[in-house]
Amino acid sequence: MPISALTGSRLRERRVALGLRQADLAETVGISASYLNLIEHNRRRIAEPLLQRLAEALGQPLQSFHEGVGSAVIDDLRAAAARLPGAEIDRSEDFATRFPGWAATVIGLHQRVAGLERALEAMNDRMSHDPHLSASLHEVLSAVASVRSTAAILAETQDIEPEWQARFLGNLQGDSKRLALGAEALVRYLDTAGQADEQGLASPQEELEAWLASNDWQAADPRGLASAAARQMAAGWLAQAARDLAAYPAVGFVQALAELGPDPAALAARFGGDVLAAFRRIALQPGARLGLVVCDASGTLTFRKPIAGFALPRFGAACPLWPLFSALARPMTPIETVIETAGPAPERFRVRAFCQPHFPQGFRGPELREAAMLILPEVGRVGEALAIGSSCRICQRVECPARREPSILSG
Template identity: 65%
Template structure:
């Protein structure tokens, strides 16, 4: 067989790595040192039987000398070189053999560039063909044009009759409300968990939450174990969620959950007392189950949301911090104290929910270690006329899309009011 350009190089490098002299290897293979020297410098043809003897003397398979340890890297680099001009194709095998680390780096960078290119193409395709996005943009542009047209008539017509002025003002009011609703719907859609997971641009937490939503938040043991998740971090988080769910089921058995729901409804403290279980386990058991009409948010001491299970009508932020008026954060500052409030979301048709929150401190390292806090907020639909005389607490999702300009807790201007 004809020798490949790098077989001799691989042979020489393997011999040097084992600390063998040319004479020692030549003696084991039954050839002269001068002949071996010519082979190692790729100046002699290497018969198959001699290749087998040399490979055996070095403790290798003959295929390892023929293909080298970087066969997959060679293929990856050839694919990368095919997309451009300039690389020396004849030197790829020798480059991989001599510099496997650099070869792996180049192959990895090429794979990353290819992946980012596909992401950009998918995003561009979404912006072009997504019917919901297209309809939302059309609604915003249509309402904007209507407001501008009506405002121009009012501004430019000095002798407008009062009856017609009232009509135009009424139309202007209606169109401005339509514009606000359309803009809020568009921003909510763009902020909601959607196609980003499929495009590969979601964070591991978003990936896990999308996976949980596809399972209808069923954390029952025996179902798939999230091997299909794209990133190792997401698979780790999903495994931790499944393990936590199994621990919660042991702490709060199904019988205790059913009995508590029948007796007191979705009351985490009552459920925890009935099952003699941690309060946060009761929160998770009430919300993380199929067909549960309840939302759940959990945060750590920094206020970062570590779990977001949405409830219809109550938007949870993907980007930026959440509304600081949520009872969740009030509970964070009052450990082991129940916090409950009827909350109201903004909009032309405000919706009300009952929020129940609890913060649990932990000291995993004892007296000398830091105190860790974890808070949870259960979000329940509030039936009409079920709240008492106390007015509801106005809250939002995040300042970016909350239209309440007069809110005392506002951190930044809302894009809906600019």
Template identity: 55%
Template sequence: MPLTGLTGSRVRERRLAAGIAQADLARAVGISASYLNLIEHNRRRIGGAVLDRLAAGLGVAPALLAEGAEGGAVQDLRAAATGAAAGAKPEVDRIDEFLGRFPGWADVLAGQYRRIGDLERMVAALNDRIGHDPHLSQALHEVLSAVSSVRSTAAILAETEDIDPDWRARFHGNLHMDSERLAVGAEALVAYLDGSEQEADTGGAAPQEELEGWLAAHGWHFAALEAGGAGAASLAGEIAQLASKAARDLASDWVRQAAADAAALPLAAFEAARAEAADPWILARKFGCDVLQVFRRVAFRPGAVEGLVLCDGAGTLLMRKPIAGFSLPRYGAACPLWPLYAALSRPMQPVAGVVEMPGFSRARFHVQAFCGVDYPAGFGGPEVRDAAMLIAPQALVAAEPALAVGTSCRICPRGGCPARRERSIVAEIAF
């Protein structure tokens, strides 16, 4: 099976490339040659210590051998093959071999596939903008109206020979008025188009991705926001460097919220309380704040491994802090089985459980989800929901049953999933 057969093939490829005999590698790693042979032919699953020792023996990073590191590339290559031009016949069944033998080219191909996706989305967004932008349509209407008026008036003046002097004076006045209007309208249009050019200049990344990239580069934490730090204002210069205005606004909001969270949950006291009882609800009670604030403080404290996803009432992901092994969708909707969405439909109730991601490693995570509700306009106003899911790594051998989830239907290999909403582009395996 292509998706699961990767790690063993990679071990074999790397070993042959390094010119090491199977028996020698087996001895170095402390396993029998026949066992290594089974591994190399993908007849035995490996992980943990054996994988680490094999990686050390081959002189590569364990992540290079593990499927997790390649999973994304395999999915992107499969997707690229699906979208290939008619007549092209990519050897989909040999993706593993391609990845193993030409990892550099595979990276280039997968990277270009992702870039094409980004560009397609940008073109769609710009197209949508031209078609539906009320400002643009208003500005164009103004210019077209003035042009029509000038044209009809000028035609009358040019083509009517015996025109009455009073009428002629009147039409001249109208021409003057309309040409003024045309100049103003054209200027407004040019100013608008100049502005939109700047706005669109984000290199294809959505503002949210830009913000997440910036936060990830800082380890999702700013010492300046902690007690005794330089404060939120000291980050203004950094924020100003972000390419799009939308991303700068998102970053300002994020910093403001993180500063408020840091003030409500001072780091030392928070860590001490967590050591006593890590339950978010208990922590929220202790500090007199809400559960979502505790989630954010956990995920955005210095050196935190926990992942965090936030969504709004429509289920749209607003923030994705990744955690190794739990793939988050790059864009679009996520797996409907995520406890995040269970929490969204049951506001103010804690939802917790163990989830398992598909794939070779079957990585398990302990997740806690919660949905808060707010009425920013009071009793008469609309209900605004904000849900979050905190994702923590779970020890590999967990006795408790895990909920089988995925990333997003399009790249999920779980066959027969009752919640599937669209076909997968990867080979489906038993749920």
């Protein structure tokens, strides 16, 4: 069992907790106090027999001085430290070992901030492109302007005839009711916008994706969907899922996935199936923590399965640097690369993208292209990565060569 780099720190903390002097512990195990001091400050390696004697003298099991902090905790601490300059990132393990409670608090705050950033991205996306929200906001602002105008006339005009005064008061009452109803509808829409069983979803596609997410992206009864359009889309999705399952049978696919990994091209070659179907089967496996994005030839996202840490725009255009769009321009060419998100705590993902053309009306008809991008977690931060964002309005990379408009976060 390997000895942790912070074994000396643990020895020192245990000795201090027991109230032992350094000289007394050194004498007990048969070494000099100066040598023990170097060990406790992690400046000397410690042999296994000596560590065994020290553990016995301190009344602790030997493995308690071997075990280090989990790599996930260290990675989370380093990600939190990357948000602000001056943090001693190289001492993350030391901090987590000495103060596990504070480490958990810092990680929790970091995750909370990251969650709020994702909520901001989603809300900005909705504010910018959601037609239902735009109409609701327009209704509220229109009612506010009308109420203010009528109130100003009543307040500033001294000699209004009783008949006109009654008309203005009636208008004021009507506009006030309209404002109250509009504000109530707006709040209800924002509160229920992410739930599949409510009418607040902006589009049938969004309702379908929320329904799939609530069922862990597996087939379910589409009658639970609210709108007829979403149920119609669900019927098409279920038929497609059945075709994918027929091309990639569950048992054989799981075994092939274990052998080949999440490689759509290799799996398609193994089963002689469609590559894009392999993308869907990989991402929609029960319990798969992978993301999937599909677009048509116009670049419009037609399917989105999110993955934690990678923001997918719900409306409008996505980042043009996504490998998804590179694949769209190079059909039948597999693309694999590592991407890095924007922000103070960027995250890395490994993505695989592929575009496949279709000719539903024969070669004389139009060519339809569909591209898919599989998003997998990337362990470690070694090597170069393609810097990408979610959309220009919320991307903090000011010098991006593909920027279309200023970011609302850059100032």
